[in-house]
Amino acid sequence: MSVNYGSKRVVVGAHYGLKDWLAQRVTAALMALFTLVLLLQIIFTSGDMGYDKWASIFNAEWMKTLTFTVILSLAYHAWVGMRDIWMDYIKPVGIRLLLQIFTLVWLVGCAGWAIQVLWRL
Amino acid sequence: MTEIHKKRPEFRNINAFKDLTTYRLPLAGWVSILHRASGAMMFLLLPFIIWLFDTSLSSEISFTRFSSAFIVGIGFCPAWFVKLVVLALIWAYLHHLSAGVRHLYMDTHHAVSKEFGKSSAIVTLAISWILTIGLGAKLFGLY
Numbered sequence A: 001m002s003v004n005y006g007s008k009r010v011v012v013g014a015h016y017g018l019k020d021w022l023a024q025r026v027t028a029a030l031m032a033l034f035t036l037v038l039l040l041q042i043i044f045t046s047g048d049m050g051y052d053k054w055a056s057i058f059n060a061e062w063m064k065t066l067t068f069t070v071i072l073s074l075a076y077h078a079w080v081g082m083r084d085i086w087m088d089y090i091k092p093v094g095i096r097l098l099l100q101i102f103t104l105v106w107l108v109g110c111a112g113w114a115i116q117v118l119w120r121l
Numbered sequence B: 001m002t003e004i005h006k007k008r009p010e011f012r013n014i015n016a017f018k019d020l021t022t023y024r025l026p027l028a029g030w031v032s033i034l035h036r037a038s039g040a041m042m043f044l045l046l047p048f049i050i051w052l053f054d055t056s057l058s059s060e061i062s063f064t065r066f067s068s069a070f071i072v073g074i075g076f077c078p079a080w081f082v083k084l085v086v087l088a089l090i091w092a093y094l095h096h097l098s099a100g101v102r103h104l105y106m107d108t109h110h111a112v113s114k115e116f117g118k119s120s121a122i123v124t125l126a127i128s129w130i131l132t133i134g135l136g137a138k139l140f141g142l143y
Helices: A018-043 A051-059 A061-089 A093-119 B027-044 B046-057 B060-069 B079-108 B114-139
Strands: none
Touching: A018 A051, A018 A061, A018 B079, A051 A061, A051 B046, A051 B060, A061 A093, A061 B027, A093 B027, A093 B046, B027 B046, B027 B079, B027 B114, B046 B060, B046 B079, B079 B114
């Protein structure tokens, strides 16, 4: 059995964590902040929430910038999480690679769509 | 060890069909696996979430389409099904958020003890379920 920890570990390119661990937490904090900011704006909107009020929330330049950052954060966060799931449960390398490619395509596609929605507002 | 003390069961190479049904997970374990499940669920439903974002935001006309999805349904999906999926997403988001905050809290300042693991798991589950029930009742028009 090869050593898979410490300085003699066999490096197989799984990043060994710190960067992704940190990125996952930083992006999580950003998304939590976004949730709070959006929630406060909804709460302090007077009257019924119609299209105009909803759209004007995302129309503000700073909110657009924050939302853009959150979309990218979400993609990165979900990538780290899904990769963890594939690494834990899917052992055959070929299937794992396929699922990881699917994850990347899925996330990049979704992020692109969301950014497009944001941009044409 | 006396005869009364039953030997604790050992779990190795957990079999999804034989062992998982009898395996009693502690509450912190439930929070953990649900954190993962809710994350995976939101990942798979991401196109639907962005569809909601798109239709609600793009134009007045698309906003009407967005609202009517919750009243008369959309395509082959009846409104109750749309609401059910949204409710599942609400739960997933709330659970993922509160379990995530619990993670950050444990990461940053606090020595992790068995007791804290359990009590914080209870708080996490309580917050996500109470808010889900509250928002779900609103979504289905109970108040």
